Amino acid sequence: MEFLSVLDVSFFLLVGFGTLVGIIFGAIPGMTATMAVAVCLPLTYALGLNNGLALLLGLYVGGISGGMVPAVLLNIPGTPSSITTTFDGYPMARRGEGEKALRICVIASVIGGLISAAVLFLFAPLLADFSIKFSYVEKFLIILLALSVIASLSNSMLIGIFSGVIGIWLSLIGDYSISDGGNGHTRLMFDFMEPYLFEGFSLLPVLIGIFGISTILLEAEKGVKRDVAGERVKIGASGRFSLSTFKGSLTNLTRSSFIGTFVGMLPGVGGSAASVLAYTQEKNLAKDSSQMGKGAPQGLIASESANNALTGGALIPLLSLGIPGDATTAVLIGAFTLQGIQVGPLFIPENHETWYIMMTALVLANFVMFVLMFFAIKHIAKVVMVPKHILYPLIVMMCVVGAYAINYGIMFDVWTLLIFGVLGYLIQKIGLEVAPLIIGFILGSQAEVYFVKSLESFGTYSIFFTKSPIALVLWALIAASVLFAIAMGFKSRARQKMELSQMHTPSNTTAGKRHDSTNG
């Protein structure tokens, strides 16, 4: 514990301050953890290494966690990795259980964060060696596995898959980037679009456009009436939070945290794939997952523990390979170079003190996040009581800021908001599904690079089956996921039929439903 002697009060204050600012950034739709770290990076030069890291790690943990707030309360993912939090969080908020949902999220977050910190501390070099066993082929299969959630996520499998493929298609617009090893040619667009769309649509503006702006359009269409959700927050006695919600969730929590850590540590895959994958696995493996997507706590637990577990995971390749695991850790590299410290396979052995200090900051940030959030939730949850005529213009305004700032000032990103806002509106009107589409969009471009590069290297499709035992395990998981989705599809169709036949005898309906919910 020698290293503790170099720490002073300012270190602890900076962790706390960083976490708080991070939460605020994450909680504003459109502002992300990456942005929080990026804007505060210049400050670290004056702070010195230890204090600088304290601030940045606080921002990182806070930023990732803060994303849950708009995801649950407004149905807008605050950061791309909280996308799956909207699936169950918003339905709960609509039932007046926003506060409960947030509390579940906070607890899942802190557990995910701490598990991943422990994994980072104990196994970083070991896991780094394991992670380099994942070549393009295995990474493609991971993406495919995450994509397989689309099949089970949607009401109609056919429509869901179709929406997902549209999402993939949209993500391919733009150039086949040379920074991914592509040839830099643009495709899927007309020449006149090139000045705007050369790099394609950016993820964040797409996300907040399709969730945020389209929600506002749908509301405007209905005349922006006052609804009762605001008042319901107070009365829903059943919506009160108790720790018993977590009963039976231990497996889910652990599994999701490990998935988050693991996906976080694969360079290039990181980020949003983590929570999607954790969500998929919970959906597939849980005893009863029929309520997932309609407001089930287990979905929140999977999503939030996985996305906070990203933090520790993404630091593994950074500190033991010198390679960032996600966008935020890529910015973090700047902090090290600013201080003249190299990150690479020898970072931990050569910078013992810094390593312990980082771990302290990371663990501390998780606790601070927990305390800040858990006690602030009661007040945060009141956001839904702000009248819509005040709230909506502000959402649009903050979406604009986020979209404009995400790539350091590109006006086209703001227009992307509108394009995808309108698109999101139309999609929902004609009965396509938003969630599969957005998952397709998030994972599409990675799927392309890994798929095409695998084939370029090996020249045969069979490589996806013969590359390694890891590939076979991944195929087994993909197969299980798809089979499960099909089974679920049949079950729900049977249930629909049953309910339809019971329509004629209404007295039986409630009994039928109860029967459903117990049998799932």
Place this chain on the structure above:
Amino acid sequence: MASDLFDVSIDFETSHLFFPTLVHWILGGLLALILITKVAPFLAAVKRGERALPIVSESRDNLRFFATLALIPAYFALMAIVGDLFPYTGYGFLFVSMAFVLCMSLLYLHDWTKKALVIVVVNAVVAPSLAWFVLAKLFTITLP
């Protein structure tokens, strides 16, 4: 040999079209399936009068819907134009946001009471100013 069946060679110069082509085929196949199994029965139902077409034959608050659709592009466009007059100061965002927040609040406000109007106006001035000050000034984020 089975392995020959799976062999593939990708020309680097055209590799940007390899995956999109694949996606097009899948997309086309799925679309055909959907047209047959979902859209055709649906349209038949519309013809029989059992179902209504989306968007076209729905009731909506036309004023608020179309005003929103006009207000947002106007906001984005004006922000860029005004912002260009004061390069990289964020004034484009600041002033146009004030106007936008005011207009949209008024549009969505149902009962124009004096109290509500005061809140709307104060909010329209304070919120963009606060956002501008914190982001553009404290964090030196580039705004339009």
Place this chain on the structure above:
Amino acid sequence: MLLSRKTLMNVSVAAAMMGATLGSSVAMAQDAQLRGNVRVVIGSTSTGGDTYQNASIVVDRLAEHLGVNMKVDAVGASSAFRTLDRDSRGNTLMIFHDQSYLGHLYGVQGYDDIFEKYTIGPTIAINPGNAYLVPMDSPYQSLDDIIEAVGSGETVRVAIQPGGVSEIGFSALKNAIAIEHPGQEDNLVAVNTGSQSDKNQQLFDGQADVINGSVQANEQYTRLPESDQKAMRFVWLTARQDTIEQAPEEGLGQTTRDQLLEYVEPNVTVTMGDDENFTFDKEFFFLYNKEMDQGIVDQIDEALEAIYAEGDIQEAQLSAFFIPDFKPSQEASDYLQEKMSRYQEIIDNIN
């Protein structure tokens, strides 16, 4: 304060606009100066990368010296060029490196001839780290071994990022093989891949025999024990000997300057024919809108001249493992154009 600022801005904007419309007269041109808020866009999207670091070292000092607000934004090459195209008032400047013309030489979509389309500003620094590495247990002990092996018909795969800085060393190597072992150069094969982690991964997977990397990113890998599958060795640094000699004596990490000098000419040479050897220094420089007033070009030249004369900036650059390299605008433009034509030859030769 807000109001006074605003009026001030108004006046300055009006002045700038008048300057633009009346800009043809020389007398007016000399009055044009940087004013208000200035944004420096860079050709990289990373705020952890070398372009951002270099830009911020220079821009911070420039802003202080000139007393204007300046900010570096990592918008990426395509957006940076586009933003620069739109603003001739001098509120937008750009900093990028040799990629800006190499992209054009390699015919990458979105790269125009910068010497035609923009005004070239001063150069500011060199990143001397561009390197080629092999696995620790590779049969190739030196770059000469590789050239010989390829010359005798062996296939050697090199992982690079296509279309620029990462490819130019590969092209030069191919060119050298074509000169020394005519007809064998196609045995040197490019494995087109992306980021540094992708290139490393190709090496770990055994999908590449040589990778492009950098001293900064790969130095620690060269110090791993041979038993570690991640261990690598440098075989070639593309920088000039003269450039590396200016690096701090302690080098980078645990690798000293003297050790680094083993991988540059005259110890490692890549011929370009006619007794000339290929070298490549990754240089960072300003790019301006063609229509921007000459007054601003001169102003920045003079300011940087004064900053570099003070000597404090060199320390900052050296401690970040960059080599200070200031050339005023006109000199930089001539120098870079000459540099481009040398590389043009290489690329023409091997195609």
